[in-house]
Amino acid sequence: MTESWVNSAERIGRDLHIDLSGGGSRRAALLHALREAVRSGRLAPGTRLPPYRSLAADLGLARNTVADAYAELVAEGWLTARQGSGTRVAERAAPPPRVRVPKRAPVAPEPPAHNLVQGQPDAGSFPRTAWLAAARRALTAAPNEAFGPGDPHGRIELRRALAAYLARSRGVRADPERIVVCSGFAHALRLLFGTGGGGVLRGPLGVEAYGLGFHRSLLTTAKVRTVPLGLDEHGARVEDLADAPVPVRAVLLTPAHQFPTGGPLHPSRRAAVVDWARARSGIVLEDDYDGEFRYDREPVGALQGLDPERVVHIGSVSKSLSPAVRLGWMVLPEHLVDAVVTAKGEREAWASVPDQLTLADLIESGHYDRHVRRMRQRYRRRRDQLVAALAARAPHVTVTGIAAGLHAVLRLPPGTEASAVKAAAWHGVGLEGLAAYRHPEARTTAPDGLVVGYATPAEHAYTAALDALCRALPPPP
Structure with a gap:
C-alpha cells in the first residue's frame, strides 16, 4: 500500500492525503483516490488542487500520468480547469458520505399524545422567576470557597435549610450533620448498597410487593436480593418480615403514600416496623417521594420521627420542582453518616453546588413553600376533574389512592387490565397497568387496574387527555 501526504502548502495552502x-x-x-476524496466531501467544491507537476513530484509519479488523470476527471465533471485559475474541484453538490445504518437500529418511540404516566410533575409549572431570583441572591452571597471542590456532605447552607424545612413540614428529627445531599432517590440507593454488594448496607432487603421496577433493577445490579412483602388496604404487611424466606436486614417502604396503590401505612404497622428494626438492628428506608402533596387528609408525619437511629429518610425535589433539578437528600442515623460520605467520595461529583445554594435560598425565602402550596391546589383540581369525569362516563370504574400524590389507581373489572392498556395506547394515552409494578416473586396480586398520573399534561391539554382516557376504558361488565 502506498500513502502520501502532498506537501504543497506553499502552492495551495494545505496538505492533501x-x-x-x-x-x-x-x-x-x-x-480512484481523487474521485473518492471528492465523493466523500474530503475535497470540497471549489478546492484548488496542486499543479500536476507538483503533485507528480510529491507522489513520485510521471508528469504525464498526473496530467492525464486531471484531464480525465475534468472530462467526467469531477474537476474544472481554467487558465490562470488552476485545477479545482467542480462547483457542484458533493453527494453525502455513505453512512452504514445497523440493521434493526433502535428507534425512540413516539411520545403519546396524552401523557398520563405517573411520577412526572407539570414541567410548565417550574417556578422559573423564583428560581432565577434565588440563584442571583445565592450566588451573590456565596463565599469564594463554594466554587472550589465540593463537600460530599453537601453544602451546609442547603443542609441547614433542609433540616428546618423537613422538621416543620414532615416531622423529621434531624440536624444538618445527619443530612447528606445526593442527586435523587436512585443515587441514594446506589450510595447505600453500592455495586456488587459492597455498599454501606447489605441485603436481603424487604420491599413492598408493588413498587418501581427501576429500583428493583438497580438493587439487582448491586447484587441485593429483594424480598416482597404483602400489601392490603393498610399498606405493607410488615409482619411478613418475621416470616421472610431469608433473614432480612433492611426494608424499603413508602409509608406516607404507598407506591403505586396509594394510602398511608397504618399507624400500628408504622410502630411495628420500627420495633422490628430495633429488635433486629435493622434499618428502615423511608421513600418520601411525594409527601408534600396531600388533599383530603391531615399530613402523615415521616416515619423517621419515630426513631431517627433506625430510619433513613430519603427525599428529593423531583416531584415538587422538577426531575431536571438533580437534588435529593438522605437524613441518616448517626452511625451511617461517615460510611455514606466515604462511599460518596472526597469530591462532590453529583449535585451542582450552585443548584444546592439556589435551593437553599428558595426554601429559606419561603418561595419553595409557596410553590408547593400552589401546585398542591393545581394537582387537587386535576384530581377532582379526573374523579368527576369517571363518575360521569365510567361509573363502574373505582378510583383509589386519591387522597395524596400525583397519581390515582383506576380499579377495573377482572381480566380487563391488559386490554385497557392497549386501548389507551390506541387512543394516544400513555399510562401503565398495575401489573407492571408487581414484584416477580410477590404472592400478593392486586385487582386489575390502571395507574394514571394526572400531573404531567399542560393545563390546556388536560381535558382532552381525560376524554381520551374515558374512551379507552372497558365497558361495564
Missing part, C-alpha cells in the same frame, strides 16, 4: 493503494496501474489508483 492521497492513498494510492489497491490493484491496477498507478494512474488508475490516482483516479
Whole structure:
C-alpha cells in the first residue's frame, strides 16, 4: 500500500492525503483516490488542487500520468480547469458520505399524545422567576470557597435549610450533620448498597410487593436480593418480615403514600416496623417521594420521627420542582453518616453546588413553600376533574389512592387490565397497568387496574387527555 501526504502548502495552502493503494496501474489508483476524496466531501467544491507537476513530484509519479488523470476527471465533471485559475474541484453538490445504518437500529418511540404516566410533575409549572431570583441572591452571597471542590456532605447552607424545612413540614428529627445531599432517590440507593454488594448496607432487603421496577433493577445490579412483602388496604404487611424466606436486614417502604396503590401505612404497622428494626438492628428506608402533596387528609408525619437511629429518610425535589433539578437528600442515623460520605467520595461529583445554594435560598425565602402550596391546589383540581369525569362516563370504574400524590389507581373489572392498556395506547394515552409494578416473586396480586398520573399534561391539554382516557376504558361488565 502506498500513502502520501502532498506537501504543497506553499502552492495551495494545505496538505492533501492521497492513498494510492489497491490493484491496477498507478494512474488508475490516482483516479480512484481523487474521485473518492471528492465523493466523500474530503475535497470540497471549489478546492484548488496542486499543479500536476507538483503533485507528480510529491507522489513520485510521471508528469504525464498526473496530467492525464486531471484531464480525465475534468472530462467526467469531477474537476474544472481554467487558465490562470488552476485545477479545482467542480462547483457542484458533493453527494453525502455513505453512512452504514445497523440493521434493526433502535428507534425512540413516539411520545403519546396524552401523557398520563405517573411520577412526572407539570414541567410548565417550574417556578422559573423564583428560581432565577434565588440563584442571583445565592450566588451573590456565596463565599469564594463554594466554587472550589465540593463537600460530599453537601453544602451546609442547603443542609441547614433542609433540616428546618423537613422538621416543620414532615416531622423529621434531624440536624444538618445527619443530612447528606445526593442527586435523587436512585443515587441514594446506589450510595447505600453500592455495586456488587459492597455498599454501606447489605441485603436481603424487604420491599413492598408493588413498587418501581427501576429500583428493583438497580438493587439487582448491586447484587441485593429483594424480598416482597404483602400489601392490603393498610399498606405493607410488615409482619411478613418475621416470616421472610431469608433473614432480612433492611426494608424499603413508602409509608406516607404507598407506591403505586396509594394510602398511608397504618399507624400500628408504622410502630411495628420500627420495633422490628430495633429488635433486629435493622434499618428502615423511608421513600418520601411525594409527601408534600396531600388533599383530603391531615399530613402523615415521616416515619423517621419515630426513631431517627433506625430510619433513613430519603427525599428529593423531583416531584415538587422538577426531575431536571438533580437534588435529593438522605437524613441518616448517626452511625451511617461517615460510611455514606466515604462511599460518596472526597469530591462532590453529583449535585451542582450552585443548584444546592439556589435551593437553599428558595426554601429559606419561603418561595419553595409557596410553590408547593400552589401546585398542591393545581394537582387537587386535576384530581377532582379526573374523579368527576369517571363518575360521569365510567361509573363502574373505582378510583383509589386519591387522597395524596400525583397519581390515582383506576380499579377495573377482572381480566380487563391488559386490554385497557392497549386501548389507551390506541387512543394516544400513555399510562401503565398495575401489573407492571408487581414484584416477580410477590404472592400478593392486586385487582386489575390502571395507574394514571394526572400531573404531567399542560393545563390546556388536560381535558382532552381525560376524554381520551374515558374512551379507552372497558365497558361495564
